[in-house]
Amino acid sequence: MKTIPTPFTKQLKIDLPIIAAPMFLVSNEDIVVEASNAGALGAFPALNYRPIEQYSEALKAMRARTQKPIGVNIIVNKSNTRQSEDLKYALEAGVELFITSLGSPREVIAQAHKQGAKVYCDVTNLEHALKVEDMGADGVIAVGQGAGGHAGPISPLVLIPWLKTRLKIPVVAAGGISHGAAMAACLTLGADAVSVGTRFIACREARIDQAYKDAVVKATPEDIVMTSRVSGTPAAVIRTPYIDKVGTELPWAVRRLKEHKLTKKYAVPLIHLFGMRSLEESASKPSWKTVWSAGQSVGLIDEILSVREILQKMVREYEEAKTRLT
Numbered sequence: 001m002k003t004i005p006t007p008f009t010k011q012l013k014i015d016l017p018i019i020a021a022p023m024f025l026v027s028n029e030d031i032v033v034e035a036s037n038a039g040a041l042g043a044f045p046a047l048n049y050r051p052i053e054q055y056s057e058a059l060k061a062m063r064a065r066t067q068k069p070i071g072v073n074i075i076v077n078k079s080n081t082r083q084s085e086d087l088k089y090a091l092e093a094g095v096e097l098f099i100t101s102l103g104s105p106r107e108v109i110a111q112a113h114k115q116g117a118k119v120y121c122d123v124t125n126l127e128h129a130l131k132v133e134d135m136g137a138d139g140v141i142a143v144g145q146g147a148g149g150h151a152g153p154i155s156p157l158v159l160i161p162w163l164k165t166r167l168k169i170p171v172v173a174a175g176g177i178s179h180g181a182a183m184a185a186c187l188t189l190g191a192d193a194v195s196v197g198t199r200f201i202a203c204r205e206a207r208i209d210q211a212y213k214d215a216v217v218k219a220t221p222e223d224i225v226m227t228s229r230v231s232g233t234p235a236a237v238i239r240t241p242y243i244d245k246v247g248t249e250l251p252w253a254v255r256r257l258k259e260h261k262l263t264k265k266y267a268v269p270l271i272h273l274f275g276m277r278s279l280e281e282s283a284s285k286p287s288w289k290t291v292w293s294a295g296q297s298v299g300l301i302d303e304i305l306s307v308r309e310i311l312q313k314m315v316r317e318y319e320e321a322k323t324r325l326t
């Protein structure tokens with residue numbers, strides 16, 4: 001496949017400025033290995049493998065199938081009690097890229113740098129981006145409006161150039177990118193790479209319920225709604241009869257428990273637990289309680305392809321978009 005060199009590809013020694021983004025319940029060994037072997041960088045959330053022994057096995061299996069750089073996403077807030085083990089096993093397996101989300105990346109940066117691994121931190125605004133740059137992050141992932149997962153509030157059209165005005169480290173654009181023209185747009189705005197999640201839900205290698213993949217192919221951008229019911233913080237999901245029935249806000253009593261200083265420490269993990277359980281059930285088998293996580297780029301996804309085909313198509317579309325500009 002073609003190479004598209006940027007500061008990001010040079011830093012990570014890869015061919016394409018594309019991360020197959022970490023996705024809870026969706027990312028797996030095949031997606032990571034296929035993406036990295038095709039010249040992009042496959043990444044996955046450490047927590048997709050539970051218990052920890054399975055995570056360690058998965059890392060070994062991926063390493064046996066690719067010598068190309070791979071990435072691990074570590075949730076760096078208190079809800080993740082496995083943080084230090086997640087980091088330790090990944091470093092032992094020689095993981096090249098860490099993606100941190102939802103907390104302070106200080107410890108990950110310190111440990112990863114001892115082994116020459118790079119750390120990119122999810123950010124949604126300039127203040128947080130400057131903070132992680134100060135801590136020594138190698139780059140940021142600018143999560144904009146329309147993204148799957150915990151989308152940021154700012155349009156990528158503004159977020160990317162805004163971060164570029166002040167940051168010295170590379171910026172990776174995330175949110176709504178499923179087409180090569182969007183990648184060309186992001187690189188034109190100053191991004192050094194793109195991080196693509198939703199597009200890979202509808203890939204052959206994903207071992208999720210077929211109905212979830214079909215829903216991604218069928219959905220329009222208007223079907224994506226933000227709900228606080230999954231984790232307590234707004235997250236993007238596909239609108240289904242179940243979402244319509246339960247609404248997108250936490251019930252009033254749960255909100256009170258979450259906000260009260262005496263109860264919030266118990267309420268927040270419980271909201272997480274129930275939210276993750278409903279995501280897990282919906283992703284793996286038919287369920288009337290359907291909660292399917294996805295971003296607005298569902299509107300541009302119209303077929304299920306292999307990881308390699310998705311990347312080849314994006315590169316083709318990127319080249320076509322470039323010729324339109326000239």
Ligand SMILES: Cc1cc2nc3c(=O)[nH]c(=O)nc-3n(C[C@H](O)[C@H](O)[C@H](O)COP(=O)(O)O)c2cc1C
Pocket residue numbers: 021022023024025026045073100101122143146147148149150174175176177178195196197198199201293294295296297
């Ligand atoms: C199904 C799904 C699960 C996700 N899970 C995680 C996760 O566990 N950790 C994380 O940092 N980001 C997660 N994300 C966000 C992605 O890593 C990435 O930032 C996002 O998908 C980019 O936007 P896009 O979906 O519009 O391409 C998830 C996104 C989706 C769609």
